[in-house]
Amino acid sequence: MLQSFKRALEALSKPYTIKYPAGIGTEKYSSVPDNLRGMPEFNTDKCIGCSACVSQCSSGALTYIDAEGKRYLNINLNKCVFCRRCAEVCPEDALTLTIKFEIASNNKSELKVSNNVELSKCINCGNYFAPEKQLNRITDRLMSGLKEVKAIQYAHDDLPKYLHLCPNCRKTLSFKLNIHTRKHVLYD
Amino acid sequence: MESLNDVLNELGNILKPDFEITGYGCGGKHVRVKTSPYKLLDAAKYMLSIGSRIVHVTASDMGFDGIRLMHIYSLEHIDKHAHLILYAYGNGEPVKFPSVAQLTYQANWAERETMELLGIEFDGHPDPRHIFLPFEWPNPVESSSESKADVKQVTLPIGPYHPAMLEGGFFKLFVDGEDVIDVDIKVGLNHRGIMKLAESRTFWRDIFLVGRICGICSVPHQLAFVNAVERILEINVPERAEYIRVLMAELNRIHSHLLWLGVAGDLIGFKTLLMWAWKIREPIQDCIELLSGNRVHADSMSIGGVRFDATKEQLNKVEIRLLEVKRDFKKLAEDIASHSIVRRRTEGVGVMSLNNAREAGAVGPTARASGWKIDVRRDSPYSFYDEGHITWDVVVEEAGDVLSRVMVRVKEIFTSIDICLQCIDKLKSVGGPIATSELKSFPEGEALSKVEAPRGELVYYIISNGIDIPHTVRIRTPSYRNIAALKFMLRGCRLADAPIIIGSVDPCFSCTDRVMIVDSKSGKQWTLSGDEFKNLPFKGWRG
Amino acid sequence: MGMLLFTIIAIPVLCFILGVLFNYEIRKIYARSQYRLGPLLSMHSELRDFLGSSRILQPLYDVLKLMFKETIIPRSARKSLFISSPIISLILAVLSSYFISYGGLSLFADNPLSIIFITYILIGVSLFWVLGGLASSSPWSVIGSRREAELMLVIEVSLLSSIFSSAIISNSLSIGGIMSFQLKYYPIILLNPFAALVFIISVLGKLHFNPFEISEADVEIVSGPYTEYSGKLLAVILSSKYILTSVLTGLFVNLFISGGLILPPSNPYNQLINFIVFILECFIVTFIVSIVHSIAPRFRIDQAISWSIKYLWPLSAFSIIFSIIIRSILGVT
Numbered sequence A: 001m002l003q004s005f006k007r008a009l010e011a012l013s014k015p016y017t018i019k020y021p022a023g024i025g026t027e028k029y030s031s032v033p034d035n036l037r038g039m040p041e042f043n044t045d046k047c048i049g050c051s052a053c054v055s056q057c058s059s060g061a062l063t064y065i066d067a068e069g070k071r072y073l074n075i076n077l078n079k080c081v082f083c084r085r086c087a088e089v090c091p092e093d094a095l096t097l098t099i100k101f102e103i104a105s106n107n108k109s110e111l112k113v114s115n116n117v118e119l120s121k122c123i124n125c126g127n128y129f130a131p132e133k134q135l136n137r138i139t140d141r142l143m144s145g146l147k148e149v150k151a152i153q154y155a156h157d158d159l160p161k162y163l164h165l166c167p168n169c170r171k172t173l174s175f176k177l178n179i180h181t182r183k184h185v186l187y188d
Numbered sequence B: 001m002e003s004l005n006d007v008l009n010e011l012g013n014i015l016k017p018d019f020e021i022t023g024y025g026c027g028g029k030h031v032r033v034k035t036s037p038y039k040l041l042d043a044a045k046y047m048l049s050i051g052s053r054i055v056h057v058t059a060s061d062m063g064f065d066g067i068r069l070m071h072i073y074s075l076e077h078i079d080k081h082a083h084l085i086l087y088a089y090g091n092g093e094p095v096k097f098p099s100v101a102q103l104t105y106q107a108n109w110a111e112r113e114t115m116e117l118l119g120i121e122f123d124g125h126p127d128p129r130h131i132f133l134p135f136e137w138p139n140p141v142e143s144s145s146e147s148k149a150d151v152k153q154v155t156l157p158i159g160p161y162h163p164a165m166l167e168g169g170f171f172k173l174f175v176d177g178e179d180v181i182d183v184d185i186k187v188g189l190n191h192r193g194i195m196k197l198a199e200s201r202t203f204w205r206d207i208f209l210v211g212r213i214c215g216i217c218s219v220p221h222q223l224a225f226v227n228a229v230e231r232i233l234e235i236n237v238p239e240r241a242e243y244i245r246v247l248m249a250e251l252n253r254i255h256s257h258l259l260w261l262g263v264a265g266d267l268i269g270f271k272t273l274l275m276w277a278w279k280i281r282e283p284i285q286d287c288i289e290l291l292s293g294n295r296v297h298a299d300s301m302s303i304g305g306v307r308f309d310a311t312k313e314q315l316n317k318v319e320i321r322l323l324e325v326k327r328d329f330k331k332l333a334e335d336i337a338s339h340s341i342v343r344r345r346t347e348g349v350g351v352m353s354l355n356n357a358r359e360a361g362a363v364g365p366t367a368r369a370s371g372w373k374i375d376v377r378r379d380s381p382y383s384f385y386d387e388g389h390i391t392w393d394v395v396v397e398e399a400g401d402v403l404s405r406v407m408v409r410v411k412e413i414f415t416s417i418d419i420c421l422q423c424i425d426k427l428k429s430v431g432g433p434i435a436t437s438e439l440k441s442f443p444e445g446e447a448l449s450k451v452e453a454p455r456g457e458l459v460y461y462i463i464s465n466g467i468d469i470p471h472t473v474r475i476r477t478p479s480y481r482n483i484a485a486l487k488f489m490l491r492g493c494r495l496a497d498a499p500i501i502i503g504s505v506d507p508c509f510s511c512t513d514r515v516m517i518v519d520s521k522s523g524k525q526w527t528l529s530g531d532e533f534k535n536l537p538f539k540g541w542r543g
Numbered sequence C: 001m002g003m004l005l006f007t008i009i010a011i012p013v014l015c016f017i018l019g020v021l022f023n024y025e026i027r028k029i030y031a032r033s034q035y036r037l038g039p040l041l042s043m044h045s046e047l048r049d050f051l052g053s054s055r056i057l058q059p060l061y062d063v064l065k066l067m068f069k070e071t072i073i074p075r076s077a078r079k080s081l082f083i084s085s086p087i088i089s090l091i092l093a094v095l096s097s098y099f100i101s102y103g104g105l106s107l108f109a110d111n112p113l114s115i116i117f118i119t120y121i122l123i124g125v126s127l128f129w130v131l132g133g134l135a136s137s138s139p140w141s142v143i144g145s146r147r148e149a150e151l152m153l154v155i156e157v158s159l160l161s162s163i164f165s166s167a168i169i170s171n172s173l174s175i176g177g178i179m180s181f182q183l184k185y186y187p188i189i190l191l192n193p194f195a196a197l198v199f200i201i202s203v204l205g206k207l208h209f210n211p212f213e214i215s216e217a218d219v220e221i222v223s224g225p226y227t228e229y230s231g232k233l234l235a236v237i238l239s240s241k242y243i244l245t246s247v248l249t250g251l252f253v254n255l256f257i258s259g260g261l262i263l264p265p266s267n268p269y270n271q272l273i274n275f276i277v278f279i280l281e282c283f284i285v286t287f288i289v290s291i292v293h294s295i296a297p298r299f300r301i302d303q304a305i306s307w308s309i310k311y312l313w314p315l316s317a318f319s320i321i322f323s324i325i326i327r328s329i330l331g332v333t
């Protein structure tokens, strides 16, 4: 008990509580490491709208809707658990977790991080089906992976045709366009 | 019994002809044996007679085969890692199995839970009441029909909210004056259905889900989950990742024990101890935040490794913090140990003998405080807890009272700090990747994994049917056992000690609490709103 | 007459304000010994616009807040007793404040039997808390009241014996008399430190501070006798507690450290100095109380009683005997 007494007396002059929300620097925040997992943020230029993050989001906070020729990606910060899984799976590093953590708000609509990407139209039926940027990215990746001249030639001819077809049309048109015959040409 | 094989041979003789070894796990140490339902009781008798402990009883709906009831026995006293998973399929409407709860209290809650989750009926269960649903379900009866018939009761409900616990349980104390004679416990007031939810999400998303079962011990939950998944996938984890895992788990243990110490202080009215312990806990949280980016949910585990690497700079910072904590906490620990009123409130209070601990199947610090040397880290070492990598000792205290439960945790904090420091030392020299690059699709399979969470043995059983969504996830948390063991501690204690005894096992259930006091001597019924109660103060406390 | 009326009103108000300040100090010291900041004496500059410049009146704000809250009376409570007992205890607390000498300023302190009166009144305050708790017929209140009553049995005895130790030394049953004795000789705390110790421990019990925070043990029985009280009635209870805080610390200062009388109260200048010294001494006593409050856990009720009977009672008995010895040595008549 005497030790406690000593400790209590010592503690009198050394408060440990910081001044939050007042103060500056360490008076305000005891520690904010650089790798703090805070509010997620989209890099609008990089995001291709592939929705890989949506499929892996651990809490279902990340959702997308396609409407009016655009894909809207939304993070509901009320649901987000700041796990950084989305940033981990993003192929373009377009999603990062910032160190912003003071995101409490009275206004529900502020608790949202969103991004939108242009969708492209199916060249056959004219319906919107996939983000423009994603298709371009796929083309780029495919093209850069090919070495053979012939393959590059075919890909160059065919990719615009098939890639810009919506899944439905691709099904109905696959015979007409005769994708399968080319397969052995590419891979033998 | 010398070895696992002897046990299996003997079991084969007993269960003949319904004995079939259907698989092995964990390097041949987890043996899965299929038998028929009516042989389960014989097997249980034999297993208990050789000193084995029922880790969990659970079941899973296997579709066409029927419902599979699994008894998980620990044979760790014979061989490291050794476990027997004895299972049988049952069909029918309703599915019936013999109850092993009539043999041991260890299976009591587990079977009640299984009844609730899968609608199985257990023949001969001594206490087949609901555990998650209200006792009276589906009848909206308010009478306490579960009470003992020969005792005329005076019911005085203290609740539904009780400040002693921040989470919810229902403790119905049968008291005679100030002495508690018996206790009845009801949990499940905040059942969240996480096991069911986990069976509808992919393994990857489940990692984050199971971490959120408990904010205090999120690391062990994730660790146990990924361990189980890795056992199904049969992949190895890189060395560096294992050290980071141990580091995170031990940091988690330190902060959990410090948190508990503070709460225990509050329960005996020592709020200052709460603040002192939590002040020391703060740097630990900072360390966790520094390493993982979040103070509470480290989320550092991933299948086949960890998600965050620890840089040298971070490790140095953590090391400095840990040494500070060690120094500070040493003083505080001495202080607590010598504080006369703290001793007065805890010494000899809520004693649980070794026999009772074994009977109730207590785990973790609660069991170790009664002199039972069990620790998953030593009995079935996971990650790098085995001798080759880290040296440490299991902390055991003999007295079994609240004070020894305090002391076990206090000493474990020092052990954990030592383990952390060793890990940091190793991490500075060991390089390599932090996650395996082996890519595999999920095979069919099942795995048991155990982890020593701050509160004790945490058990995961996962069955995968070959897709990336688990077929079955079964979790047995340590508090499940320890809260059940409270029955033995609360018997014969004083009413005023009940909060600290309940708190001393570090119970971890969520959100509402009901305590009901039942006077076993006098015959009058007290109800809160009746005239009887109105006159209560003027007639005297005992009615 | 006008002066009398002024004193009658001024003393309880002064007592209440002092009580608020003492409670602020207790909270502050309690917080500081736990490495917390506590209610801020001077608010952080950035927050001044919203939160005011100081929280020194925080205990007062607590009471004011309760004044505007709904008062709920449980249906099962004995209504008349439930309402009247906090009010009676407040009246008794106010009454007791007239017997304290505030560095010379007082109403009844010079009454030849003031010690007898004040002891009775102080018991009454606690007694009506107990009654109020019982009348609310909540199980928590009932347990709390029972504990409070049990604690009263042991604590009042030691409180009485320490008060009478100082009365014995000074050979006077009036607080004013005891003070003038101390002015003449020495403060009684020097003559009989044991009695002072017993008094401090009894104050802890009387005001429900650790290790005697038994009847209000929040984790066990919510807030004991006051569990069912809310709104204005709770404000009344809180006010009576504040007044009791300053009465008890004031009584300690009066009985043991000469009540601030360091100069003969012959002129207003001296009286002012005495008053200031009195308040300073009170703050020191409160400091001791709050430090003990912060470093001790709560006893169990049976432990508290057995501890009191084992250690406190013998100590009180000893302090009385010691007083008799001291008195014969000093030769007071």
Ligand code: SF4
Pocket (backbone or CB within 6 Å): A042, A046, A047, A048, A049, A050, A051, A052, A053, A054, A073, A089, A090, A091, A092, A093, A094, A095
């Ligand atoms: S690019 Fe990244 S952020 Fe954009 S949708 Fe794909 S995964 Fe999400």
Ligand code: SF4
Pocket (backbone or CB within 6 Å): A040, A056, A057, A058, A059, A060, A061, A062, A075, A079, A080, A081, A082, A083, A084, A085, A086, A087
């Ligand atoms: S941080 Fe986690 S929860 Fe939040 S949006 Fe990303 S994946 Fe979803």
